[in-house]
Structure formats: C-alpha cells, structure tokens
Amino acid sequence: MERKIIETDILIIGGGTAGCMAAVEAKERYPQLNVTILEKAHIDRSGCLAGGMNAINAYLNKGETPESFVRYVRSDSCGLIREDLVKTMSELFEYCVKKVEKWGLPILCDDQGNYLPRGRWNIKINGESLKPILAKAARSAGAQVYNWVAVTNLLTEGDRIVGAVAFSLRNGTFYVVKAKATIIATGGAAGLYRPNNPGDASHKTWYCPYNTGAGYAMGIRAGAEMTSFEMRYVALRTKDTIAPTGTIALGVKAPQVNAKGEQFMKTRYAHLGGDGAPTPYRTYGPLMEIKEGRGPVYLDTRGLTPEQSRELKSAYLDMYPSMVLYWAANNIDPSKEPIEVQTTEPYIVGGHCQAGYWVDGDRRTTLKGLYAAGDVSGGAPYKFVSGCWAEGVIAARAAGADIASMPPVTVSDEQIAAEEDRAFKALRSQGKVRYPVLPTDMEARLQKLLEQYAGGASTYYEMNEEMLQIARQRLAKFPADFDQLVANDLHQLMKVHEIMDRVDVAQTLVEHLLHRRETRWPSYQTRIDYPERDDVNWLKFVNSRLDPKTGKIEVLTRPYEQIIPGDRYKP
Amino acid sequence: MPVWVDPEKCNGCHGASQPPCLRMCPGDLIVKDHTANKAYLKYPEDCWDCLPCVKVCPEEAIEFHLSYQFGSKGAKLIPHIHKTHDQITWELIDTQGNSETFTIRTKLMPVELDEKVEGGTQTLDFSI
Ligand SMILES: Cc1cc2nc3c(=O)[nH]c(=O)nc-3n(C[C@H](O)[C@H](O)[C@H](O)COP(=O)(O)OP(=O)(O)OC[C@H]3O[C@@H](n4cnc5c(N)ncnc54)[C@H](O)[C@@H]3O)c2cc1C
Ligand code: SF4
Ligand code: SF4
Numbered sequence: 010m011e012r013k014i015i016e017t018d019i020l021i022i023g024g025g026t027a028g029c030m031a032a033v034e035a036k037e038r039y040p041q042l043n044v045t046i047l048e049k050a051h052i053d054r055s056g057c058l059a060g061g062m063n064a065i066n067a068y069l070n071k072g073e074t075p076e077s078f079v080r081y082v083r084s085d086s087c088g089l090i091r092e093d094l095v096k097t098m099s100e101l102f103e104y105c106v107k108k109v110e111k112w113g114l115p116i117l118c119d120d121q122g123n124y125l126p127r128g129r130w131n132i133k134i135n136g137e138s139l140k141p142i143l144a145k146a147a148r149s150a151g152a153q154v155y156n157w158v159a160v161t162n163l164l165t166e167g168d169r170i171v172g173a174v175a176f177s178l179r180n181g182t183f184y185v186v187k188a189k190a191t192i193i194a195t196g197g198a199a200g201l202y203r204p205n206n207p208g209d210a211s212h213k214t215w216y217c218p219y220n221t222g223a224g225y226a227m228g229i230r231a232g233a234e235m236t237s238f239e240m241r242y243v244a245l246r247t248k249d250t251i252a253p254t255g256t257i258a259l260g261v262k263a264p265q266v267n268a269k270g271e272q273f274m275k276t277r278y279a280h281l282g283g284d285g286a287p288t289p290y291r292t293y294g295p296l297m298e299i300k301e302g303r304g305p306v307y308l309d310t311r312g313l314t315p316e317q318s319r320e321l322k323s324a325y326l327d328m329y330p331s332m333v334l335y336w337a338a339n340n341i342d343p344s345k346e347p348i349e350v351q352t353t354e355p356y357i358v359g360g361h362c363q364a365g366y367w368v369d370g371d372r373r374t375t376l377k378g379l380y381a382a383g384d385v386s387g388g389a390p391y392k393f394v395s396g397c398w399a400e401g402v403i404a405a406r407a408a409g410a411d412i413a414s415m416p417p418v419t420v421s422d423e424q425i426a427a428e429e430d431r432a433f434k435a436l437r438s439q440g441k442v443r444y445p446v447l448p449t450d451m452e453a454r455l456q457k458l459l460e461q462y463a464g465g466a467s468t469y470y471e472m473n474e475e476m477l478q479i480a481r482q483r484l485a486k487f488p489a490d491f492d493q494l495v496a497n498d499l500h501q502l503m504k505v506h507e508i509m510d511r512v513d514v515a516q517t518l519v520e521h522l523l524h525r526r527e528t529r530w531p532s533y534q535t536r537i538d539y540p541e542r543d544d545v546n547w548l549k550f551v552n553s554r555l556d557p558k559t560g561k562i563e564v565l566t567r568p569y570e571q572i573i574p575g576d577r578y579k580p
Numbered sequence: 581m582p583v584w585v586d587p588e589k590c591n592g593c594h595g596a597s598q599p600p601c602l603r604m605c606p607g608d609l610i611v612k613d614h615t616a617n618k619a620y621l622k623y624p625e626d627c628w629d630c631l632p633c634v635k636v637c638p639e640e641a642i643e644f645h646l647s648y649q650f651g652s653k654g655a656k657l658i659p660h661i662h663k664t665h666d667q668i669t670w671e672l673i674d675t676q677g678n679s680e681t682f683t684i685r686t687k688l689m690p691v692e693l694d695e696k697v698e699g700g701t702q703t704l705d706f707s708i
Contacts, residue, residue, distance in 0.1 A: 013699065050606045053632075053689070059606035060630035113687040137635075137668060141689040155698055157608065178608060182699045209582070210647040212607070212626045219607045219628075249650050250629075323682050326670050330657060331629040334644060337674040338651030500608060500623070 010176075010183045010433060016418075017045040017153070019408050020172055020188035022160050023224065024048035025056030026394050027383030028194035029143040030105065031401035032152035039409040044152040045186060047175050049159040049503065050219065052144040056196050057217045057384070058394070062136035063256060063327040065116075066393035068102050070126045075099040078130070079573045081580045082391040085287045086240075087529050088577035089548060089569055090363065091388030093370050096572065098389055101399035106132075109398070112146050114139060128259035130391075137327045139394070158184055159503045160223060161432045163191065163231045163379070164420050170231065170379040171418040174428040178499045181436075183429050187418045190378055190408035193366070194401065197242075197358035197384040198222025198514050200452065200507070203460040203467075204354055205251055213331075215244050215251045216356045224385040225357065225365065226510035229517055232557045234367040234375040236387040236550050236567070238514075239521035239534045241355035242362045243470055245292045248349035252332040254308060256324045257348060258284070261317050263308040265291075266347060267298045272309075282580070288361075292352055293532040300469050307347030318344040352532070354466055357514060360384035360392035362533060364518075367552055367567070371407035372400055375554075378415065380404040388550070435496040435505040445495040448504040451487070455512060458483050463519055464535065473538040477523045484519060487512045517553055517562060524551045524564045581645055582627040583634060585610075585620050589641035592617035596694035597701055601642060604632035604691075635659050635668070636691055661688060 019035050021028045024046040035044045048055055069078060078099040083090050110116050117125040117133040124132040148154060157178040164172040164187065172188040199216040212218040229235060245254050257263050264272050264284050274294050275283045281290050295306040313321065321343060325332040336343065359365030365387030366374045374381050381387075382400035389396065438445070459465060462480035464472035491509055496502040527543035528536050550567040571577070585601070592612065593599035601619050602610040609623040610633055621627065634642045644657050656673040665688040673679045 011699065050608055051603045053691075054604040055606045059604075059628070059632055115685045115687060135685040137684065137686045138688050142687060145689055156603075157697070177697075177699055179697045179701050180699045206647075206649065208647070208649065209625050210649055212628050213582075213647070213650075214628070217606065217628065218626070319680075319682070322672075322680075323684055326668075326682055326684060327686075330631050330644070330659075330670070331646065333670075333672060334646055334655055334657040335650055337657070337672050338646050338653075338655035340674060340676070503608075 018042040023195035024052035027397040027401035029147040034405035036150035058140035094389035098399040105398035169377040195224030196220035202354035221507040222514040226513040313344035372404040
C-alpha cells in the first residue's frame with residue numbers, strides 16, 4: 010500500500026461541528042502550529058450537520074447565566090452531571106455563536122436585533138448551510154484538511170497518544186499522521202441497536218448513521234477511561250421519519266397526548282414538571298402510554314394557524330426536509346391532525362447524554378496528548394451544536410498550550426506495520442477466507458443481540474442482570490470473527506472498521522449497564538431489577554478502562570461533585 | 581430509492597472526477613460511472629435522506645423520493661437555489677398535485693464542479 014507520512018502539531022480526528030471549530034481556534038491562537046484534519050467524508054457536509062440545523066439548542070438567553078444553565082442541565086439529567094464541564098462550556102456559547110454569525114450564519118432576530126428564542130435555551134437559525142460555513146472557516150484559518158480519509162486507530166508511544174493512522178477511501182493510501190497533540194471529535198455512535206425502520210430505510214435514523222463510534226472505540230482500545238456509557242440516548246421522534254420533535258414541541262408548543270386525547274405528561278408526570286419534565290421522562294412517559302395500551306402517542310398540533318403550520322414546515326426544511334415530504338406523501342396537514350411520535354433505538358451520544366471520554370476541565374482525556382470534544386466527550390450533556398463548538402475551543406486552547414512542553418514524537422516501525430495490516434486486512438482477506446463474514450452480517454448480529462438482551466425498543470428499553478450477562482457472553486465471541494470479515498472495495502473496508510468499532514463500543518456499554526444497579530434515567534437506563542433511583546449508593550459516575558495488554562475491561566466509579574448549590578432535582 | 585439521479589438531466593458535471601453530489605454526501609454513497617459520465621446512488625439502503633446531494637446539483641438532476649414504506653409515491657420536494665446564494669425556494673407538491681413553496685434565507689457557499697483528490701483516484705489492485 011502507498012504510505013503517506015504526515016508530521017503535524019495538532020491532529021483533529023473528525024472535521025465535524027467540534028472538529029472544525031477546534032481547527033479555527035487552534036490556528037487563530039497559535040498561528041505557528043500546523044493543524045491537520047482527517048475526515049472520512051468531506052468536511053463541507055459531514056456528520057450530524059449534513060442536512061442542516063434550525064436552532065442552536067444551548068444558548069444563554071436574556072436573564073440566564075452559566076449557573077442557571079448548570080442547574081437546568083443537572084435536573085434534566087436526573088441529578089448527575091460533571092458540573093465543571095457543563096459550566097465551562099456554557100461560558101463559551103456566546104463566543105462561539107457570535108463567531109459563526111460573523112462567518113455568515115443567518116440567526117433569526119426580533120425588531121430590536123435580539124436573537125429570537127425557541128424555548129428557554131434555544132435560538133432560531135436558518136442553518137441549512139451551517140456545515141459548509143464551518144468548513145470554509147476551518148479551511149480559511151489554515152487547517153490542512155484531508156477528506157475521505159477514515160481513521161482506524163490511534164498511535165501510541167508508551168502512555169502517550171502521538172497521532173493516528175487512516176486510509177484513503179479514494180485510493181487506499183495508508184496515512185500515518187504523527188502529532189504532538191490529537192483532538193478527537195468523531196461524534197457519537199448510531200447503529201448499535203436494531204434501527205427503527207427496516208429495509209431500504211434502515212439508515213433513516215435520527216442520529217447521523219455515519220457516526221459509528223470510531224472515536225470511542227479507538228480510545229477504548231488505547232486504554233482511555235470512559236464514563237457513563239450506560240446513559241444511552243433514546244429520543245422521542247416523529248413516527249417513521251424519526252425527525253427531531255423539539256421543532257414541534259418548542260417551536261409551536263404542542264403538548265403530548267395519548268390515543269384518548271389525554272395530556273398525560275400534565276396528569277401523570279406533573280410532579281416532575283409535566284411537558285417540561287426531564288428529557289428521559291419525556292421519552293419514558295409516552296413509552297408507558299404505549300406499553301399500557303393507551304397509544305399511539307402524538308404531539309398535538311391541531312389548531313395551529315396556517316402561518317404556524319408554514320413556519321413548522323420551513324423549520325424542518327432547514328434541518329430535516331424529509332419530514333415535509335412525508336406529510337405531503339401522506340396528505341397530512343399538521344394543523345388538522347396530531348403528529349404521531351415514537352421512540353428511537355438507543356444511541357450513544359455524549360452531546361445529548363454524557364457517554365464518552367472522561368476528561369479534565371480542559372478536555373484532556375486520561376491519555377497524554379489526547380483531547381476530546383463534542384458528542385465523543387463525556388460528562389457534559391446538553392451540548393448540542395454550541396456546546397460541541399465550546400468544547401472544540403477549550404480542547405484546542407489546551408492542546409496548543411500543552412504542545413510547548415511536549416517532547417518530539419517517535420513511532421516504531423513495528424507499530425506502523427501492525428496498524429497497516431489491521432487497516433487493510435479485510436481487503437486482503439477477500440477470496441482467502443473460507444467462511445467470509447460481511448460487515449452487514451456482523452451488523453445484523455450485533456443489532457439483534459443488543460436489541461434483545463441489552464434493553465432495545467422491543468423490551469421497552471428494560472433490562473436485567475440475566476439479560477445483560479447473556480449480552481456480555483455473546484459479545485465476547487465477536488472479536489474472534491474479526492479475522493473473517495472481508496471487504497470488496499474501500500467503501501466496504503470502511504464498513505468493516507465501523508462494525509469492529511461498534512463491537513468495541515458495545516462491550517464497554519454492556520459493562521456499564523451491568524454495573525449501575527439502580528434506575529437513574531428511565532428509558533435511557535431502565536434496570537427492571539433495580540427500578541428505583543438510589544442516591545445513597547449511586548450518585549456517582551460509572552467509568553471503565555480496558556487494559557490494552559489483557560483486553561479486560563475494568564469498571565470503576567468516580568465521585569460526583571456539586572459545584573452549584575441547590576436542589577439537584579429542580580431546574 | 582431515497583434519492584435518484586435522473587440520467588437524462590445529469591451531465592456528469594462536464595467530466596468531473598468528483599462532482600458536487602458525490603463530494604457532499606456524508607456517507608460517501610454516490611459514485612460516478614465515468615464511462616457513461618453519470619452519477620448514481622450506489623448504496624441506496626445506506627441513505628440518510630439528508631439532501632445535500634440534491635441541493636448541490638447544478639442541473640437539479642437529483643430527485644428526492646421517500647422510501648415506499650413511508651408513503652405513496654408521487655409527492656415531490658424540490659429545492660431551487662437562488663443565483664444570489666442567499667435563499668432556497670423549496671417546491672412541495674403533494675400526491676394530489678397541490679403545490680406550496682417556501683423561500684428560506686441561507687448562506688450557500690459557492691461549490692466548484694470538481695475537486696482534486698489528495699493522492700489521486702486510481703483503482704488499486706488489492707490482491708497483493
Ligand atoms: C438530525 C439532527 C438534528 C439536530 N438538530 C440540532 C439543532 O437543531 N440544534 C442543535 O443545537 N443541535 C442539534 N443536533 C445535535 C448536534 O448536531 C450534535 O450534537 C453536534 O453536531 C455533534 O457535533 P460533533 O462534532 O460531536 O459530531 P459531528 O458534527 O457529527 O462530527 C463528527 C465528524 O467525525 C467524522 N468521523 C466519524 N468517524 C470518523 C473516522 N473514523 N475517521 C474520520 N472521521 C470520522 C464524521 O464524518 C463527522 O464529520 C442535531 C443532531 C442531529 C443528528
Ligand atoms: S452534481 Fe448533478 S449533474 Fe453533476 S454529476 Fe451529480 S447529479 Fe450529475
Ligand atoms: S440524501 Fe444524504 S445520504 Fe442520501 S445520497 Fe444524498 S447526501 Fe447522501
């Protein structure tokens with residue numbers, strides 16, 4: 010294979026929301042440093058932002074402060090978050106939003122020029138082109154961008170991370186990128202559980218189906234400490250299209266109703282805040298309506314004015330256009346019929362929940378030279394685009410500052426050869442393996458296993474010790490089959506790496522689900538054998554670390570620290 | 581077929597090796613048949629329905645279809661990009677032919693018809 014060796018100061022893995030912002034910050038603060046982005050798609054339209062966005066969901070509207078934000082996020086996440094991380098990211102919302110506005114993002118304003126809120130923490134944007142705007146900023150700042158380069162692993166030197174390896178999807182070049190500091194920004198993981206839709210719509214998921222947990226998996230393999238994988242994200246989304254519902258619930262203030270027309274959040278969950286209950290309960294509530302025979306569940310949009318109805322459609326066109334075509338194809342008029350909702354397959358997303366790298370205040374991971382930002386980083390839920398930007402900024406500042414004291418990078422030839430072999434093995438196995446396994450075959454087996462034994466939609470996301478033990482045992486058998494995976498071309502080779510990454514993520518996930526013996530986030534994490542929240546024993550973080558030498562995952566806990574005083578269950 | 585390249589309308593972006601539709605797909609699902617000089621969606625089952633490909637095609641050659649499991653065929657959603665690059669007009673047509681349009685502000689970045697790929701695009705022999 011052709012080899013390309015790149016030496017850089019700061020390597021950014023994943024040129025998405027967090028990655029592009031990190032690149033700009035690094036180049037602006039430290040213009041003398043080389044900044045390199047490796048992106049498996051094309052940064053103009055990659056990751057979660059590909060389709061566009063219609064709101065910035067984490068912003069301090071008038072009267073709000075970092076403290077009030079922490080209080081809200083803490084109660085929304087059922088009393089357990091890294092308050093330090095949530096606070097520092099919120100302090101940078103304004104900085105990031107102003108920057109992106111300057112680059113050309115249209116933000117909706119009132120007559121006085123104030124941003125138009127959409128709910129307490131959101132502002133409305135016309136963000137159809139948000140991703141190309143960020144990509145242009147990263148390029149103009151001077152970052153060196155490599156598109157269609159899929160990263161397969163981190164490079165290590167003792168306990169330090171010194172870059173990464175990757176392959177080109179266009180010509181199979183093997184990239185060896187040696188870096189003094191590496192920022193990982195690959196987003197979260199979709200495709201672990203069986204998707205909502207079958208057949209030709211299996212990628213009609215809410216979370217970006219091309220974010221397959223690569224960043225988590227690389228860190229796990231290198232021995233990074235991970236946190237809170239058990240806090241999965243199960244979203245409440247529109248039926249079939251799996252479109253975000255905030256656009257309806259916040260945008261036009263539609264309440265949830267069951268088949269009988271009852272506003273069940275107001276009646277059954279009043280003590281938790283009704284329609285404003287913590288996000289897990291807004292998934293759990295409708296789920297219980299369906300389980301107990303009162304479904305389907307809807308967002309009641311009946312009575313919208315024609316202007317509101319058009320506004321709703323416009324908002325979806327900026328972010329999720331298929332929603333609008335779906336209504337047209339089914340002759341649905343949202344002002345005349347309520348919009349049916351459903352719950353999604355579980356995702357691992359550190360930006361909505363808090364699964365990801367265990368980081369310090371500067372987003373340094375537990376591995377020297379490795380920083381994490383965005384959905385891949387843990388402990389700080391409620392990030393959304395602006396929190397991902399903020400973390401990109403924090404990580405870039407820290408990486409740039411740390412570099413001065415970092416020794417030069419050396420990588421052994423053996424490591425490079427072993428990584429090259431690992432990267433291309435499935436291509437070379439083509440025609441040589443007696444019983445070949447396609448990545449889609451392994452994907453189906455993984456998704457079925459997690460679906461049935463690790464709290465998938467078909468068991469109402471509930472799980473117990475016995476089910477999880479089965480998941481653990483069966484998952485342990487997957488890695489032995491990695492040698493049988495085959496790829497016909499470079500695109501399929503990418504899919505081989507995606508499924509291997511998801512298996513690694515799944516193993517860590519199941520260890521976390523087994524460990525937390527309480528139910529803290531109903532539906533995200535429902536341990537039917539420990540149905541209550543237990544602050545006495547479990548007000549702490551469940552973390553894990555794989556020992557790269559033995560391959561064994563060690564689970565540990567870390568204490569929770571309250572920084573902002575007040576009732577943790579009140580916003 | 582979630583999105584479909586109309587071969588009558590696609591001009592291959594004048595012999596481009598990496599035309600815009602192919603570049604803007606976050607899943608890298610679109611390829612170009614260089615003999616026919618046409619782009620097509622090679623992996624329809626992996627499509628996210630996110631539409632950058634549709635919006636970026638200068639010939640409006642890519643149609644957006646919903647998977648049949650989501651509803652009847654025949655409804656259409658067509659984005660028209662304004663020459664000024666600061667607006668998109670979406671044309672929505674339901675199954676009965678009723679149409680509605682939405683003009684929305686945006687900030688489109690100019691897109692080149694082709695882009696050089698680092699290291700070229702030659703096909704390699706992987707049998708070694
Ligand atoms: C459909 C949808 C709608 C949303 N709407 C909103 C909204 O309106 N407002 C809001 O504030 N938030 C919204 N969010 C949330 C927000 O978009 C995400 O939290 C945020 O964009 C995540 O940023 P990120 O940088 O972590 O990941 P991404 O922006 O997804 O970036 C990850 C990047 O890593 C790349 N990558 C992955 N694996 C590899 C690999 N192995 N090698 C190289 N590159 C790799 C990907 O291609 C991608 O470019 C939405 C999310 C979704 C999915
Ligand atoms: S952008 Fe349009 S015209 Fe150009 S190759 Fe793609 S489909 Fe064809
Ligand atoms: S709709 Fe999105 S995922 Fe599907 S082909 Fe177009 S750009 Fe790719």
